[in-house]
Amino acid sequence: MEIEEVKELADRCLSCAAKPCKSGCPLSNDITGFIKYIKNNEYRKAYELLLDTTVLQPICGRICPHKKQCEGSCIRGIKGESVSIGKLEAFIGDMAIKEGWKINTIKEKNNKKIAVVRRRTCWNNCK
Numbered sequence: 001m002e003i004e005e006v007k008e009l010a011d012r013c014l015s016c017a018a019k020p021c022k023s024g025c026p027l028s029n030d031i032t033g034f035i036k037y038i039k040n041n042e043y044r045k046a047y048e049l050l051l052d053t054t055v056l057q058p059i060c061g062r063i064c065p066h067k068k069q070c071e072g073s074c075i076r077g078i079k080g081e082s083v084s085i086g087k088l089e090a091f092i093g094d095m096a097i098k099e100g101w102k103i104n105t106i107k108e109k110n111n112k113k114i115a116v117v118r119r120r121t122c123w124n125n126c127k
């Protein structure tokens, strides 16, 4: 995705005070905040903000059912199309991989280990 398209998508965000998109996210990602950083061309800060609530940011951007969660709660979606939060998140994740930005872990934050458990079926009922 070209930067111009990313900016266009980000500019559709109204920075709602109530943050319904955040409430729709199971991880409570600061969606308004990371989109604001994208608007200001501060991509690394957008990535770091997302890392506050997820250690798998580049993956979440790809596999989360955004239409059912954050995008499904977006105010813009009431009268039209919701903000493309998933595309913006995926863009930041791709940039993080390309630039080699560090993926921090929960262990680094609280000195505890975690396990990742794979569900047998995905939210979209794929096989």
Ligand code: SF4
Pocket: 012, 013, 014, 015, 016, 019, 020, 021, 022, 031, 032, 073, 074, 075, 076, 083, 085
């Ligand atoms: S609900 Fe939609 S428009 Fe409002 S802050 Fe969240 S992403 Fe932006």
